[in-house]
Amino acid sequence: MRAAVVTFPGSNCDRDLAVAFEAAGFEVHRVWHRDTSLPDGLDVIGLPGGFSFGDYLRCGAIAANAPICREVKAFAERGGHVLGICNGFQVLLETGLLPGALMRNANLHFVCKPVGLRVENNQSPYTSGYDAGAEITIPIAHHDGNYQADAETIARLDGDGRVAFRYIDNPNGSASDIAGIFSANRRVLGMMPHPERAIDPMHGGTDGLAMFTALTEMLADA
Amino acid sequence: MKAKVTVMLKTGVLDPQGEAVKSALGSLGFQGVDAVRQGKVIELDLAETDAAAAEIAVKEMCEKLLANTVIESYSIEIA
Numbered sequence: 208m209r210a211a212v213v214t215f216p217g218s219n220c221d222r223d224l225a226v227a228f229e230a231a232g233f234e235v236h237r238v239w240h241r242d243t244s245l246p247d248g249l250d251v252i253g254l255p256g257g258f259s260f261g262d263y264l265r266c267g268a269i270a271a272n273a274p275i276c277r278e279v280k281a282f283a284e285r286g287g288h289v290l291g292i293c294n295g296f297q298v299l300l301e302t303g304l305l306p307g308a309l310m311r312n313a314n315l316h317f318v319c320k321p322v323g324l325r326v327e328n329n330q331s332p333y334t335s336g337y338d339a340g341a342e343i344t345i346p347i348a349h350h351d352g353n354y355q356a357d358a359e360t361i362a363r364l365d366g367d368g369r370v371a372f373r374y375i376d377n378p379n380g381s382a383s384d385i386a387g388i389f390s391a392n393r394r395v396l397g398m399m400p401h402p403e404r405a406i407d408p409m410h411g412g413t414d415g416l417a418m419f420t421a422l423t424e425m426l427a428d429a
Numbered sequence: 430m431k432a433k434v435t436v437m438l439k440t441g442v443l444d445p446q447g448e449a450v451k452s453a454l455g456s457l458g459f460q461g462v463d464a465v466r467q468g469k470v471i472e473l474d475l476a477e478t479d480a481a482a483a484e485i486a487v488k489e490m491c492e493k494l495l496a497n498t499v500i501e502s503y504s505i506e507i508a
Contacts, residue, residue, distance in 0.1 A: 265497055272494060301497065308499040311445050355442065355500060380445075 208233045208423055212253045213279065215240045215270045215298075220256035220403060224292065227403035228253060231419035240273040250426045251288040252279055254295030256348070256401060266309065266351045267297030276302055288332060288422070289395045293349055296387070296397035305388055305397045306364070307356030312349070313380025319348040321412065323375035324386050324400060328368045331393040332425040336417030342375060343414035345400035352399040354381040354388075364388055371396055430475045432487045433506040436496045437468035471495055480507045 210233040214221045225235045228251075236246040240259075245252070259270035270276065276298065283289045283304050291299040299305045312318060321344050326337040337343065356364070361383050364370050371387040379399075387398025402415030438444045444466050451465040473490075477483040487505050496503040 264494070268494060268497065300499075306499075308497055310442075310500060313443065313445050315445050315449055353445075380443075 208251075208426055209236065209246065209249050210234070210251045210253060211236045211238045211246055211249050212255060213238045213240065213275055214255070215257070215259035215273060217259045217261055218255045218257035218294070220292065220294075220401065223401075223403045224253045224255045227406050227415070227419050230406055230416065231423045233419075233423065238275055240270065240275050243274050243278070245275075245278050245282060249282070249287065251290060251422060252282060254279070254289065254291040254298050255403075256293030256295060259294055259298065262351075265297075265301070267294060267299075267301040270294070270298045271301035280304060283390070283395050286392065286394060288426070290333065290422075291395075291397040292401055292403065293347075293352075293399055296399055297351065299395065299397040304395050305390060306360050307354055307388070309351050309399070310353040310355050310380075311351050312353050312378070317348075317350040318352070318378045319346075320378075321346045321405075322378055322386075322400065324372040325375055327370045327373050328389070328393075330368065331371065331389055331396070332422050333389075333393075333396045333418050334371055334421065335425060336421030344405070344412050345402055345415055346404045346410075347378060347400045349379070349399055352379045352381065354379075354385045354399070356382060361385075367391065369393070372398060372400065430477055430480060430483045431508050432473040432475055432483060433508070434471040434473065434487060434491060434495055434503055435468060435506075436471065436491075436501050436503045437466060438500055439502050442500050468501075483507050 210228040326341045369389045373384040405415035447465040447467045
C-alpha cells in the first residue's frame, strides 16, 4: 500500500499524517507542492493540515493552484483516493473536488480541543472501521471550519449519504453540523477534525486510527 | 492599466467578522450602524492597455482565484 503526503509551505500536520499512514501499514512518499508528478502506484494521497501559503487570500486557495494539485485533481478524477484534513479539506473545496466552502468560525474563535463526532455513514473506505452512528472523539484545531453550502447542496449531500461525520456539539457554526464530506464515489474525504492526532494512546485517544486501518484493509481487498 | 477588484461575501451569507465589527462600533458609542459587511480589495497593475480586454482577463482571474464564487461576489473597476 502506497500513500503520498503533500507538503505546502505552511503545512504543519504533514509529518503527523505520514506517521498515521505508516502506523496503518502504508509506505509513505512525501511530495512537495512544486512537484509536477506523483509517485507511481499510489493508493491514496493525503493533504495535511496547516496554514498553506499563510492562509493568504482564502484558506487553501493558493495551495489548490499549486502544480502538484493539478496531479492530485487528475488522480481523484481517475477514481483515486484522496484524504484532506483541516487545511487539506479547505484545499479540496478550493479545487472543486468537493462542494461548498469553509468560512470563519461563527464565534470568530480559533477552536482547539477534542470534539465528539458521529459517524454518519460507515459505507466508505475511510469509515468502514466504525459502527454506523458511532460516536468518536477527534481533535479539531481551526479558525475557518464553518462549512457552508447552499440548501440544495446540503440536501444532496445528505440524500446521497455523503456526510461522513457530524459534530455532536457544533463548535464552529457549520451548516447541518457537518464535520466531513465525501465525493460522490466516496473516495475523496474532506474533514476538519484531525484523525491523525488520535492514533496513539499518548495522544489521549485512538479513535482516529480505525480510519487509517480501514483504508488499508479496503485498498488491500480492492 | 489598473484594476481594482472588490470581493464581498454574497448577500445572505452570514459575515461573522462584519458582525464583530458592528458590535465593536456599538460598544464605542457609534449609534445607528444597522449592518456591517467586511470584504477585501485587490489592486492589480496590468500591462494590458485595452480596457475591455483587461476586464475580460480580470474576470477570469476572479473566477479562477481571486474570489470563491460559492460564497463570494466580486466587482471590477478598470482605470
